[in-house]
Amino acid sequence: MFGFIKNSLSKTAEAIKSVVPKKKLTFSKDEIEEILLEADVEYELIEKILNETYQEKISREILRSKLLATLAYTSYKEPEFTAPFVELIVGVNGAGKTTTISKLAQRYKNEDKKVILGAGDTFRAAAIEQLTLWAKKIDVAIVASSQGHDSSAVAYDTIDSAKSKNFDNVIIDTAGRLHTQTNLANELKKIKRICDKAHSGAPHRTILVVDGTQGNSAISQAKAFNEMIGIDGIIITKLDGTAKGGSVFSIAYALELPILFVGTGEKSEDLTPFDKYEFVDTLLDAIFIEETA
16 A cells, blocks of 8 residues: 555664664653654754654654644645646756656546647756657657747747647646746746747646755745745655655645646656545554554
C-alpha cells in the first residue's frame, strides 16, 4: 500500500535512524524535536507543534494528528472550466519542470485525453529541445519556437491550436530564471494575461514545481512565485533523492497550498498523487514501534 511513498522517503527514514537508533512507543518533546529537525521540518513549525501538545510523552497518535494538521490545505478541488483545461507550470531552473510536464502529459494521455504542450521557456534553447524530445517520446503535440521568442506568443498559439483541434489539456512551460528577478515576474504576469485572452479563465491551474532536495529553502521560492502570480498547487520532485522529506510539512503549512503530486525518478510514469495519510504514516513508521494488543 505504501510502496511508492515508502521508497520516496527511504533517505529521510535513514536520517531519522541516525537520531533514533531504536524505535519506541513514546518519545519526549526534546527527542521529537531532534527527530523532526533531522527530517528538515522547519524549526518554527516544530515549536508550534510541540507547544500545542500538552502531554510530556509523545505517542504515534499524538504526533500523527499534529502532522496531519499541518497538511490541512493539501486537498484540491478542480475549478469549473470550459475545455481545454490550461495549466501553467512555473519554478526555478533545475527543479524538474520539463520532466514534470512530460509526466503530467503522460498521465492525461493514459486517461485518453488529447494533450498539447507549449514550450514557453524561450529563455533557454535547451528547455525547448528537452520538451520537444519528451513530446516525441510520449507522442503528444507541442508548440515550440526558437530561443528568445516571445513566451506569451507561444502560450497564445498553444491554446489557440488546442481550441481549434479540440484538445483536452494544455500544459505550458515557463522560464525558470531566479525568482528574485523582476523581469521574470513581469513575464509570468504577461503570460497569464495572454492565456486569459486566448481562452477566458485560463490558466485554470498554475502549478509550482519544487525541488524536494532543497528542503526548507524551497519555501522562500514558493512564497515569491505565489506573490508574483498566485499558485494553485505544488508538485514536489526528487523526493527519493533527499533526506529532507520533512520539508513537505513546512512547505504545505507555510503556503497553505495543496501538494498535488510527488515525483520520483525520470520515467514519464513517475508521478503519484500526494496522499497526506500515506506520507505521514510512512514517516511515523520510521519513528515508532507498533503497539501490540
